[in-house]
Amino acid sequence: xxxxxxxxxxxxxxxxxxxxxxxxxxxxxxxxxxxxxxxxxxxxxxxxxxxxxxxxxxxxxxxxxxxxxxxxxxxxxxxxxxxxxxxxxxxxxxxxxxxxxxxxxxxxxxxxxxxxxxxxxxxxxxxxxxxxxxxxxxxxxxxxxxxxxxxxxxxxxxxxxxxxxxxxxxxxxxx
Numbered sequence: 196x197x198x199x200x201x202x203x204x205x206x207x208x209x210x211x212x213x214x215x216x217x218x219x220x221x222x223x224x225x226x227x228x229x230x231x232x233x234x235x236x237x238x239x240x241x242x243x244x245x246x247x248x249x250x251x252x253x254x255x256x257x258x259x260x261x262x263x264x265x266x267x268x269x270x271x272x273x274x275x276x277x278x279x280x281x282x283x284x285x286x287x288x289x290x291x292x293x294x295x296x297x298x299x300x301x302x303x304x305x306x307x308x309x310x311x312x313x314x315x316x317x318x319x320x321x322x323x324x325x326x327x328x329x330x331x332x333x334x335x336x337x338x339x340x341x342x343x344x345x346x347x348x349x350x351x352x353x354x355x356x357x358x359x360x361x362x363x364x365x366x367x368x369x370x
Contacts, residue, residue, distance in 0.1 A: 226250030228258035245353070245367035252278050252361050278361050282312060293317055296326075300362075305351040305369070306341055309333065 224246050227233040240246045256275045259266070266274050270289050277284040282299040295315040301308055311330040314321040341347050353365040 223247045223249050226254050226258070228254075228261055240350075240366060240368070245365065248362075248364040248366065250361045250364075252276060254361070278357060278359060280358055282357065294321075300355060300357070302352045302355050305353070306337075306347075307352045307355065307364070308337055 222239060222243050222245075224236045224239055225232075226248050227236050236246060236248065259274050259276070263274075266272070271287055273286065273288040273293075275286050277286065282297055285296045285298060287294050287296070293316070296311060297313045298309050299312050301310070311326060311333065314326045349369055351367045351369045353367055354363070355365075356363045
């Protein structure tokens with residue numbers, strides 16, 4: 196009887212060690228829209244050490260629509276995104292003005308950044324002299340967040356992949 200029990204203990208131990216020693220693969224998670232979803236992704240990241248966030252264009256636009264009332268209080272209407280392999284186009288209307296802002300996200304030194312590459316007002320291009328300051332302010336805000344937010348300091352962005360339907364963002368804890 197004890198030999199049988201010992202056999203099961205050894206099998207369990209070998210399986211456990213095999214699972215523990217096996218290389219961990221990044222688990223995927225859907226881009227969070229709510230605080231509860233963000234907490235679940237954070238817990239997954241905390242327990243696994245890494246996670247791949249997957250977001251489709253529909254998911255992001257659904258998240259933006261969920262918070263429509265907050266945008267409208269600021270005078271912003273029709274906020275949506277359109278993914279492209281080389282970046283993201285953010286469409287927004289404020290008052291009578293309709294803008295399309297082309298943003299190119301990129302990873303540098305394990306951090307996610309973004310730069311505005313062009314802006315159109317309706318069908319007309321907007322000169323950089325009118326929006327270049329916003330690009331600079333966005334970069335400064337990201338740098339400030341990376342300096343002051345402990346969670347952002349602890350995260351490492353390993354990869355970002357864009358396509359016509361969304362993105363994949365690989366995150367890990369810094370070692």
